[in-house]
Amino acid sequence: MDDESAIYAAQGFGNALGIGAAPGLVIVDFVNGFADPAHFGGGNIPDAIAATVPLLELARSNSWPVAMTRMVFADDGSDGNIFSAKVPSLRGLTETSHIGQIVPELAAEAGELIVRKRHPSAFFGTDLTQWLTARRVDTLIVAGCTTSGCIRASVIDAMCHGFRPVVVSNCVGDRALGPHEANLFDMGQKCADLMEFAAVADHFKG
């Protein structure tokens, strides 16, 4: 995307936001169904889950606010929406279904916020914004899946809600690599900083 990057640079896109004083971590939709290619998974999602384990440790050791999202639809279909009309298979992600549970290696600890959502964005129709605001978070470190779906939507919303988003590029994954790369490009140009986990860890060392 060299030509495209040149166009964006000439028009003033892609400025670095930097990491602020008060980070928070959100892990988006790392649930069993997205770890499994037979449901919504595949591609580099398993690698991204593995890479998020030390990121979650970093967050906990630094006492950042930590939130984790799940897609959760009602058993009786009462909360069906346009998203579940567009992707009907999502309706299987219910409160108790196996595919809807957070993967065991990233299970939440007491005090970490579980966000149940029915939209791509972690913020839409949820309490995440005000939870982060009340904790005075200024920078949102983002991991999860999929890069082209719920990550993209959550990162745009994070920016709009007043948080500087940092997409940890090896901690986000997608079922197909073309959309993964295309969406990293868009986010890096327009709404987020992109950093590898190692660079994030370095930043908080010492």
Next chain:
Amino acid sequence: MDDESAIYAAQGFGNALGIGAAPGLVIVDFVNGFADPAHFGGGNIPDAIAATVPLLELARSNSWPVAMTRMVFADDGSDGNIFSAKVPSLRGLTETSHIGQIVPELAAEAGELIVRKRHPSAFFGTDLTQWLTARRVDTLIVAGCTTSGCIRASVIDAMCHGFRPVVVSNCVGDRALGPHEANLFDMGQKCADLMEFAAVADHFKG
């Protein structure tokens, strides 16, 4: 993207939403600065503007609610946000700047809503949602630019707010064609129907 389409189809994405009983039209950011490659324009944006002229006529002749968006930042910089930190050149889009005015061929008529926004999405921090809801719109026909930026953000939000989005694929444009195509793919899989203007016009004939 044939391989990717196969993965998405197998997992249940890309279901058609269809056009409902009550369409509305939103035209996103077709302002002078996005028609001009020296500012934020280029690529296929001029073609998309030209193709939107008959779409706007269709909307008016059918008495659909019509909304048009502009990016408008305050002259004194008081409303700067994370988006304008990421893309500082956007701050030149002010109430009276030439680059911030809607292109003449798509100028609003009395009664059409002008939405001033400071975020990618036409819905974020604006009254657009409730304006459409109060008019009982169920389907949002979308034109404008850029496909990978404000169109993508607006279309996701349209879906989340309960409207069926239809992206008129030759009435949206972008400064660079790679992101244009990648974002059409994402939207078609996850949040919108994609239709050429001719197909939209056919639908409303007779």
Next chain:
Amino acid sequence: MDDESAIYAAQGFGNALGIGAAPGLVIVDFVNGFADPAHFGGGNIPDAIAATVPLLELARSNSWPVAMTRMVFADDGSDGNIFSAKVPSLRGLTETSHIGQIVPELAAEAGELIVRKRHPSAFFGTDLTQWLTARRVDTLIVAGCTTSGCIRASVIDAMCHGFRPVVVSNCVGDRALGPHEANLFDMGQKCADLMEFAAVADHFKG
């Protein structure tokens, strides 16, 4: 409040909105804990619950979309917010607590939306808006408690989101009658029509 009504009338407040073509019903926080003066109840809340039974029947017999709200906080306190800091006793309203369950006489049927909220308004941090929008509701019939708390907040938000609110005045209740009356006055002047259940039932007869 005769003098006050005269001031409001002179300044143009209190215009009737009327009932539109597509009503929906929301029942706010009629849960065991608000039916019980030992928790959050008292006043005319029991009467309002009793009066809401035939209102719910009217809604079901006319196939209106029906939503019911509950306050639900997490067992581990992870989702504490400013509201629960102001009123700490609310934290006892959890997913499985007796006081947090909808009263038996108004239990939801399959397909009716249960809205879990952590704020006064039925709309804040929930999916209610888009659920009503997707169903093209234009008028929101409101019952529940408390008039001065979650009803007031929900009714203002209903108006802002583009729905015409009708407060069914004998189907809303409060623990104390002064705030009940004061808030009926405010809502009638600024954001809702006030109607007794009998008048609502009459409207939909024939």
Next chain:
Amino acid sequence: MDDESAIYAAQGFGNALGIGAAPGLVIVDFVNGFADPAHFGGGNIPDAIAATVPLLELARSNSWPVAMTRMVFADDGSDGNIFSAKVPSLRGLTETSHIGQIVPELAAEAGELIVRKRHPSAFFGTDLTQWLTARRVDTLIVAGCTTSGCIRASVIDAMCHGFRPVVVSNCVGDRALGPHEANLFDMGQKCADLMEFAAVADHFKG
């Protein structure tokens, strides 16, 4: 309201929130039309405007973020909503109308945010939330009018968005004193701390 206060106290309402580390100030709708009993004014609004002058000085001398709201409807009526259907006289508050301008003694300085709104709440359909979030405000000091209208709506929303609201009780006013008092009571019980200006000034001394 002694009896009522006892009921609320027994049920756990009215806990003090306290002032946090990072205050911001919002002044709601102190425009010419609300200073004038011939339009939307009267009661104790003039006193509240006068009392807000030193509050604004305090904010500026402490470099708090300052936001001021105006109701602004479009000249062509295109943005009419349910609120302006309920109170049609509000439509006269336009961008350039005399009654829509902020009163001269509280005119904004460069860098202070002017929030144009078409709803009671300063937050609804505006950028105020993310503007405060991006500046890491944790406590919102509130002045303006009317206590029973736009103050009440703004204060509930401030709480929901994650800010601790402080209503400066002599810097808010209403056209009629009954609703003024009733709404101060509700806000003090459920969503805000109430403080006189002198107490706020004392808090920030030294």
